[in-house]
Amino acid sequence: MGAAALMAAPALAGSVVSAAGRKGTADQRATAAPRLNISFQEGTAPGENLAQKFDWMEAHGVTGFEPGGKNLGARVAELKNLLRGRNIKVTAICAGFEGFILAEDPAVKAAFDSSMRDIIVAAGELGSVGVIMVPAFNGQKPCRPHTLETREFLCEEMGKLGEFALQHGTTAILEPLNRREAFYLRQVGDGAAIARDSGSKGVTCMGDFWHMSEEASDYGALWSADGYLSHVHIASRGRRIMPGEDGELDNYVDGFRALKEMNYEGWVSFECGTRGEREQTVTAALELMREQWARA
């Protein structure tokens, strides 16, 4: 882990949107490949508490932390304190809001608006790249139908949310999920187009290698978000556990090549469990990712 542990965490705060990759087109490919910035969610690292987990992450060159959004406002001081002096930065915030943006019930929509904005404020205080959101999970009903009018509504609402996020130095991140979890938004390119059509630079999107089973090409899917991609999730590709636990299925090279060519300077963040002994499977996952990134 030597060299990796020496890597400095990239400075995202204050340049959230440019870090999101709004750098232009394929014409402007980076000549020097960016490094792989790895982030963990709260449960990823071995350790009995966050301090122990952060120790483990620093020792293994993991420089990003993606907390859950639930009650984030009440945790800002605690998290800042725990991270003080460490080579770890807050990356994205994983959801945690109530309600959903495509709810037909005005009270459910209002709960989303209010709780999402609370999390955005806290995300800004933590220097986060953005707050991850899903427009509607399949189980969330009644939901606006998947029509042209609903897309216009979503773009308009996202535009307002994005401007609010920008005021707080962060973004709202649209996460496409596979169709079994959330039919409404399934592909990275669709998230990018909604971000564009929202009219706000405070709306970005992300890719998730697990959910990208919806895509015919990892490479094409990530390039489809050129200029709008602010975050990436990773997991094994058969059972959503640690990269490597599903063997040959866990090939990220095609996607990593897209990220390198796009000069993606954001994070690749673990969102997965494990079926093995955590110390061993997480360590192996880091090795696999670094090897594939180097090869991509």
Added chain:
Amino acid sequence: MGAAALMAAPALAGSVVSAAGRKGTADQRATAAPRLNISFQEGTAPGENLAQKFDWMEAHGVTGFEPGGKNLGARVAELKNLLRGRNIKVTAICAGFEGFILAEDPAVKAAFDSSMRDIIVAAGELGSVGVIMVPAFNGQKPCRPHTLETREFLCEEMGKLGEFALQHGTTAILEPLNRREAFYLRQVGDGAAIARDSGSKGVTCMGDFWHMSEEASDYGALWSADGYLSHVHIASRGRRIMPGEDGELDNYVDGFRALKEMNYEGWVSFECGTRGEREQTVTAALELMREQWARA
């Protein structure tokens, strides 16, 4: 037009599916860039009849012809006769069927099934790469709703259609349109994923530079169909007229680079009108495309 006029039409017939680009991943980029194969619809070239139009196309290095699908079966002999001895091949067939595949009315669905299969048979006789279809235009109602169940239905129906097409040496080509024309299928990556999930190699998809206003990245959109892309449409990007008539808007370089890197050996086919004098605007469009292809 000298060099261009000397180019031989690529041999698509008999290798329709491999010509569709199922060549693998970004790992396998072509070292020698493919040439630009240009195709015209029936109304594109100057000329008072098809024979005159074909003369013009041959003189200008246009080696592909995309006829409409309406009554195609009755035109097979006539088209074969007109093309005999020429350096022009039939490329895709542009729609022409009745009904639509997502119709809720069984009679409308049956009209699609029957008329689409008739066109597929004729397409096979003409050596066509495939018959272009849209699952549902916005105006076609009643239409199955945009849900997970409808996607499963579509994949299953496309699978049957694809196998029928394969038996006739051709494919069914899904065309994503912009949301103002057809909300159901809007992005190239979505068409590719439906083609994949149909389970039949007789289902392919296409990109259309006009409709690709739905995409945040031409480059990403086309790469998203890697292995499934069988056809491409082109038009100007402001008013859907000849490439070049909308000035600076008519930049295809990013998309052309994707096609070259993907080793796309299919056709780029005109689907557009003109506001100018046809002889002049079509000639200028060919020059613009060739210059941008060379630069991509």
